[in-house]
Amino acid sequence: MMLIKPENHRHSGEECNDDSRIKILDPSILFRINNRVWCQNDGKQGQDNGQKHNLLKQFFNQYRRYFSLYKELLRFSFQNFIVYRAHFINSVFATVGWGAFQFIWIELLTFRTRSAFGWSKNELVVLAISYIIMMGILHFFFSHNMSRLSRIINKGELDFLLLKPVDSQFLVSFYIQNYPNLVRVILGITLLFVYLHITHLTFTLIGWIGFICFIFFGVTLLYSLWMFYCTFLIWFPRLTNIIDFLFTIDGMARYPSEMIKKLNPIILFFILPFTLSVATPVKVLVRGSFDGDIIYLIIISVGMSVVSRLFWLYALRHYTSASS
Amino acid sequence: MRLFRIVSLHLQNIFHHRLRSFVWFLIPLMNNLTVILFWSGAIKNTSQNAAWTMSTITTYYFLLTIINSMLNSYIQEDVAEFDIKQGDLVRYLTRPFPYYWIKFIEEIPYRILQGSYGIILIIIFSFFYKNYIIISNKPIIILLSIPIMILALFLSFTLKMNLGLSAFWFKDSRSFFELVTIIIIIFSGGVMPLFLLPQGLQTISSILPFAYTAYFPILSLQGNLSYIQLIRVIGIQCLWLAVFIAINRIMWKYGIKQFTSFGQ
Numbered sequence: 001m002m003l004i005k006p007e008n009h010r011h012s013g014e015e016c017n018d019d020s021r022i023k024i025l026d027p028s029i030l031f032r033i034n035n036r037v038w039c040q041n042d043g044k045q046g047q048d049n050g051q052k053h054n055l056l057k058q059f060f061n062q063y064r065r066y067f068s069l070y071k072e073l074l075r076f077s078f079q080n081f082i083v084y085r086a087h088f089i090n091s092v093f094a095t096v097g098w099g100a101f102q103f104i105w106i107e108l109l110t111f112r113t114r115s116a117f118g119w120s121k122n123e124l125v126v127l128a129i130s131y132i133i134m135m136g137i138l139h140f141f142f143s144h145n146m147s148r149l150s151r152i153i154n155k156g157e158l159d160f161l162l163l164k165p166v167d168s169q170f171l172v173s174f175y176i177q178n179y180p181n182l183v184r185v186i187l188g189i190t191l192l193f194v195y196l197h198i199t200h201l202t203f204t205l206i207g208w209i210g211f212i213c214f215i216f217f218g219v220t221l222l223y224s225l226w227m228f229y230c231t232f233l234i235w236f237p238r239l240t241n242i243i244d245f246l247f248t249i250d251g252m253a254r255y256p257s258e259m260i261k262k263l264n265p266i267i268l269f270f271i272l273p274f275t276l277s278v279a280t281p282v283k284v285l286v287r288g289s290f291d292g293d294i295i296y297l298i299i300i301s302v303g304m305s306v307v308s309r310l311f312w313l314y315a316l317r318h319y320t321s322a323s324s
Numbered sequence: 325m326r327l328f329r330i331v332s333l334h335l336q337n338i339f340h341h342r343l344r345s346f347v348w349f350l351i352p353l354m355n356n357l358t359v360i361l362f363w364s365g366a367i368k369n370t371s372q373n374a375a376w377t378m379s380t381i382t383t384y385y386f387l388l389t390i391i392n393s394m395l396n397s398y399i400q401e402d403v404a405e406f407d408i409k410q411g412d413l414v415r416y417l418t419r420p421f422p423y424y425w426i427k428f429i430e431e432i433p434y435r436i437l438q439g440s441y442g443i444i445l446i447i448i449f450s451f452f453y454k455n456y457i458i459i460s461n462k463p464i465i466i467l468l469s470i471p472i473m474i475l476a477l478f479l480s481f482t483l484k485m486n487l488g489l490s491a492f493w494f495k496d497s498r499s500f501f502e503l504v505t506i507i508i509i510i511f512s513g514g515v516m517p518l519f520l521l522p523q524g525l526q527t528i529s530s531i532l533p534f535a536y537t538a539y540f541p542i543l544s545l546q547g548n549l550s551y552i553q554l555i556r557v558i559g560i561q562c563l564w565l566a567v568f569i570a571i572n573r574i575m576w577k578y579g580i581k582q583f584t585s586f587g588q
Binding site: 087094109 | 343355359361364370371495496498509515516
């Protein structure tokens with residue numbers, strides 16, 4: 001998005017510590033976090049002061065800028081949570097409750113079952129525990145932002161975000177971090193090690209490294225899918241319960257991907273990516289082998305990241321705001 | 325007649341947002357369809373149980389979806405968040421109806437619409453897969469199942485109302501609701517039928533009221549309960565309902581004294 005840049009603007013995209021900039025710039029294009037003022041970046045960094053930067057430097061400047069902005073957002077979210085301590089403690093209890101529920105759920109389902117779809121009972125439990133960890137990561141970073149997105153589109157407040165001098169997708173995806181979900185991640189990791197200790201299951205080092213690497217791809221894929229589906233809210237702002245629906249579809253990731261592959265191809269097309277995101281890293285962990293699903297996971301996660309980005313930019317062109 | 329008009333007005337309002345309501349219906353449906361799919365692969369590796377076949381599994385989870393849509397109330401968020409915290413309770417206090425009954429009238433259209441989705445779904449499904457849906461065809465069983473379902477609706481509604489009324493004392497009760505929801509799912513047969521659970525959990529769930537809001541209505545419709553068992557279920561439902569209503573009266577009596585609101 002292009003914004004009119006005032007004269008005498010120094011390095012755009014840098015943090016400005018002097019509040020005098022407020023007088024120079026239109027306040028609506030400034031983004032304030034913890035009394036620090038962030039200036040507009042229009043992608044022509046360096047031209048104002050006559051210096052020519054190469055592309056690599058621009059990229060690192062941009063990266064550094066967003067990284068420091070994200071650090072501020074992390075701090076902002078944390079302070080926001082601890083201001084309401086009772087709410088924070090309550091949220092931790094609820095989050096731990098849902099995490100524990102996933103474990104109880106699979107324990108009950110497999111109480112009289114030895115295996116399903118080629119997965120032994122122990123492997124199914126490890127899959128459910130990994131689901132707890134990955135959902136903890138997803139909810140910590142993204143899902144609250146998506147709930148917020150549905151709210152702000154519905155109320156027509158997206159306009160304010162679009163006016164800020166930061167990439168809109170970055171801002172709608174990373175604005176809030178849901179700290180209670182870190183407890184869910186810790187719970188999942190603890191459960192995993194306790195379960196492995198009790199059942200005497202051992203995995204190879206390659207399996208562990210692959211598991212951690214593919215969790216990254218899995219979370220990227222889940223984020224891209226959430227972003228893609230939530231973008232539809234720009235056309236259907238009343239459909240705010242799409243978030244609850246996404247939570248439900250995420251629940252499919254608790255089950256083996258072989259089970260979902262039995263479905264009708266049309267349904268498979270929508271659900272399989274969710275299942276691959278959790279089942280593939282777990283397969284690498286429990287079987288210690290890099291089988292065919294890994295390629296699918298890498299291709300789909302990279303592909304969906306690009307598609308969700310393009311779809312978001314396309315949708316913004318059709319955003320009419322609340323007043324129009 | 326006046327009550328009928330009020331219900332029909334609420335129904336119009338809810339029908340206006342029918343797509344939203346349909347998404348709410350899809351959520352438990354998706355969950356239950358996935359569990360059916362899981363059992364299709366797991367049943368041959370499950371320790372033998374004559375009562376647990378693919379057709380009983382399908383019937384159980386389909387009925388669970390319908391019963392939950394039709395009988396399971398979600399009024400607690402509404403009562404706690406909008407009425408008590410945001411002060412909407414004021415407009416109910418001035419009406420010539422008890423608060424409990426106004427909320428019940430508001431809840432009925434939701435249950436009608438969601439229940440209709442469920443009935444349409446089961447009709448379509450049983451048209452294509454007739455052998456997979458088993459519902460009792462004995463008139464007496466069906467006749468006795470009706471009061472069980474009505475009592476299940478009241479039981480669920482009163483329980484959720486009481487949860488909502490807890491907001492008179494607690495500033496943030498959302499996580500409390502979520503923890504209770506988890507307990508309800510486990511002990512009402514939301515994961516799997518209670519007879520497949522470990523013995524200890526079966527005993528606990530038969531004492532707690534949650535199984536009487538979903539599990540026993542399903543068993544009665546499937547024709548898995550004898551006449552004596554059906555009457556026993558009705559008796560226990562009445563007992564729990566009396567307990568919940570008594571708690572509701574007490575909570576309302578003392579809770580309303582905690583409530584403050586302002587305006588011009």
